[in-house]
Amino acid sequence: MLKDKFSYVEEVRPEKGDGWFVVPPKKLAEVCGFLKEKQGFDCLSSIAGTDRNGQIEIAYHFFSYDKKETVVLKVTIEVSTSANVTTISDLYPSANWMEREAFDLLGISFVGHPDMRRILLPEDWTGHPLRKDYKEGKEYCGMTTRR
Amino acid sequence: MGPQHPATHGVLRFIIKIDGEIVRSVVPDIGYLHRGIEKIAEKVGYIGFQPYTDRVDYVSAMTGNHAYALAVEKLAGITVPRRAEFLRVIAAELNRISSHLIMTGCVAMDMGAFTPFVHALREREKVNDLFEMMCGARLTYNYIRIGGVSYDVPDGFKEKCLDFLDHFVPFIDEFNRLISFNKIFVERLANVGVISKEEAIAYNLVGPNLRASGIKWDLRKDIPYSVYPELEFDVPVGTGGAGTVGDSLDRYMLRVNEMRESARIVRQAVKMLPEGETKAKGVARVRPPAGEIYVRTESARGDMGYYLISDGSDKPYRLKIRTGSFSAMSIIEKITPGMMVADLVAFISSLDVVAPEVDR
Numbered sequence: 001m002l003k004d005k006f007s008y009v010e011e012v013r014p015e016k017g018d019g020w021f022v023v024p025p026k027k028l029a030e031v032c033g034f035l036k037e038k039q040g041f042d043c044l045s046s047i048a049g050t051d052r053n054g055q056i057e058i059a060y061h062f063f064s065y066d067k068k069e070t071v072v073l074k075v076t077i078e079v080s081t082s083a084n085v086t087t088i089s090d091l092y093p094s095a096n097w098m099e100r101e102a103f104d105l106l107g108i109s110f111v112g113h114p115d116m117r118r119i120l121l122p123e124d125w126t127g128h129p130l131r132k133d134y135k136e137g138k139e140y141c142g143m144t145t146r147r
Numbered sequence: 148m149g150p151q152h153p154a155t156h157g158v159l160r161f162i163i164k165i166d167g168e169i170v171r172s173v174v175p176d177i178g179y180l181h182r183g184i185e186k187i188a189e190k191v192g193y194i195g196f197q198p199y200t201d202r203v204d205y206v207s208a209m210t211g212n213h214a215y216a217l218a219v220e221k222l223a224g225i226t227v228p229r230r231a232e233f234l235r236v237i238a239a240e241l242n243r244i245s246s247h248l249i250m251t252g253c254v255a256m257d258m259g260a261f262t263p264f265v266h267a268l269r270e271r272e273k274v275n276d277l278f279e280m281m282c283g284a285r286l287t288y289n290y291i292r293i294g295g296v297s298y299d300v301p302d303g304f305k306e307k308c309l310d311f312l313d314h315f316v317p318f319i320d321e322f323n324r325l326i327s328f329n330k331i332f333v334e335r336l337a338n339v340g341v342i343s344k345e346e347a348i349a350y351n352l353v354g355p356n357l358r359a360s361g362i363k364w365d366l367r368k369d370i371p372y373s374v375y376p377e378l379e380f381d382v383p384v385g386t387g388g389a390g391t392v393g394d395s396l397d398r399y400m401l402r403v404n405e406m407r408e409s410a411r412i413v414r415q416a417v418k419m420l421p422e423g424e425t426k427a428k429g430v431a432r433v434r435p436p437a438g439e440i441y442v443r444t445e446s447a448r449g450d451m452g453y454y455l456i457s458d459g460s461d462k463p464y465r466l467k468i469r470t471g472s473f474s475a476m477s478i479i480e481k482i483t484p485g486m487m488v489a490d491l492v493a494f495i496s497s498l499d500v501v502a503p504e505v506d507r
Contacts, residue, residue, distance in 0.1 A: 016222065016438040042348050045443070048454050048467035059454065061441055061469075065348065065362065068369060070441070094351035097477040105185070120178035120506055129186050130465075 002071070006031060012074075020059065020072035025085045028075055032060075032088045040064045041071055044088070047098040049106040051132045054079055056108055060088075077108070087113040105130040159502045161479075163491070170491055173483040175476050180506040188466040193219055193293065193433050196463070201287035203451075203468055204504040206249055209235075209242035209278075210446035212291035217372060218442040218453035219293045223435035228424040231295035232374045237308070237416045238281060238290055240409040244315070245274040246447035247402040247409075250499040254399050255326050257496040258335050263326040270318055273311055280304050293433055295426030308417050312410050319407055327403060336399055337390030340482055340494030347393065350478040353471045354449020356498060359385035359401045360393035366445040378415050380408045395497035402499070434461050448472055448499060472504040 002009045002021050009031065013019040023031050035041040041062040050057045060073040077085055087110040089096040099110045100119040107128035109116060118125065124141070127134050136145055160176040184203060188196045200215040201208040213235055220227060227235075252267030275285040281300055282290040290297050326332055342352065347360035357364055365382040367375040383404035385397035437459040443452040449471035456465040475498045483491055 014438050016224075016436045018438075018440050020439075043351055045351065045450070046441070046452055046454060046467065046469040048465070048469075050456060050465040059439075061452075061454070065364060072441070092351075093349045093481070094474055094477060097473065101473075118178075120181040122178070129183055 002031065005034060018072060020074045023073050023075055025075045025077055028073070029086050029088060029091070031073065032091050035062055035071060036091055040066050044092040044094050044098070045070070047095060047102055049102045049108055049130065051106065051130060053132065056106060058085065058102065058108065084111070086111045089113055104128070107131065159500070159505065165488060168487050170483050170486045170488055173479055173491065175479055177476060177505050180503045182507065184507045185466055185468060188463050190462070192462040194431065197292055198287070198289045201289055202503065203470065203507055204446065204448065204472070204501050205287055206501050207242050207246040207447035208286065208288050209238045209291060210444065210451060212289065213239050214442065214444040214446065214451040214453050216291050216293050217444060218440055218455045219433060219435060221442055222438060222440040222455060222457055223433055225294050225427050225430060225433070227295055227427055229421050230423040231425045233416050233420045234296045234300065234425060235291050236373055236375065236378070237413055238278070238296070240412045240416070241274050241277060243409045243447045244406050245271045247406050250402050251322070251399060254496045255332070257492050258332055260326055260332065263322065266322060266325065270315060277304070277308055277311060280307065292426070294430030295424070299425045305417050305420065308413065312414050316407065316410050319403060323403065327400065333389050333396060335493055336396035336497065337394055339395045339490045340486070340497065341391045342393040342478065342482060344393070346478065346481065350481065351474040352449070352478060353474065354445060355401050355405065356398060356449065356471070356475055358383065359398040361385050366443055366450065370443070372444060377419070378412050380412050383408065395493050398497040398499070432461065434459060446471065448501060448504065468507055470504045470507070472500045475500050476505050
């Protein structure tokens, strides 16, 4: 139903595992609004970022309690200009913390997020650990990170 | 309210603004137990990661094992022997009982009644004895493995398990008489921290917290996995017994009722336990094909989702763990303004948040 409504949405159906829809980053809020208001996908189950060698892929898992269906949306952004994906925390309040987690661990900055701070790591931590090129510092605040 | 020392377990911190006894804002500060489990998964590989799934939620480690094993099996196309499926269900439901015992005991303790906590932990020790029989461990079991379970149960397990259930089901009534129907206790919890249906869905509350808000939703029933479709059980929902639907008392009573249902499931599963193998062949070097999968299971704290991306090697390319406690923590900021400080304690403990599961 997403492909009929939005011409720019691409569907991917691999042989093994789950399929997903690819959405351009700028159109994310529009598609999410449609899913929530028109299609009854009332629950955002998870937001997961993945480092794909220079690009970051963000997977959104939406779920509908009425239909018992899951829809996966994927957005791909360039690391260098990461600040081009908009927040969906105004549509889905649960996205607030999930986006903060994605920011903390992968360095994705969500435009329009009300409180874009680190959530799991300390505020003075350097780097984003789930990036594939992340190198852990030798020490943190004078404490060694080696055993 | 904050952590005492990094070495204490289960630490989390709240930055609270109060106006006399009235709470104006609560900002949870989490991350004290962040161990980078998702990063570790990318380093140690599928088999090596199994013990870490215990540590995501150590109060209910079996269900964590189960969720991870299901995700890998589903992507790799591994079929689990039937005996192992039943053993998994027995283990997971016993663990749900022991986890809910901690929750109910802790709520009572946070309300100032210490005795019920001791009673609950005494029963939990008996569940731990059963787990020790199954796998030798009492807290972090690593029992449910990819392809099956680590060991078959020894002789005498069935009898011991049924003995425990015969003793445990009457204990729930005793526990209710001891604390659940105590007038002071009920008044401390009823109408405190009411979460409406809409808020529960918007903030992605899951499991018992969602059901307490009046939504009859259980993954074991609605998107069944393992052998749950063959077993009979009910899904309790919040009724607003002494207050409003979705208050702290509902969340507490729901877990008491779920223990009864879990006991029912264990009894059936023990009686139906078939003979046969307990582990699939050829899983020692599991390499799921390139692709991705998102598997959700009903852990003691609700939806535990493993989002697994494989590139065809022996290590996950990315593993994201989505837990119930994380979303339960995020609703605290929304619900608490205007509450009394003493009610804040009741509200937080009724959400049954486990700190390592929040931080991972």
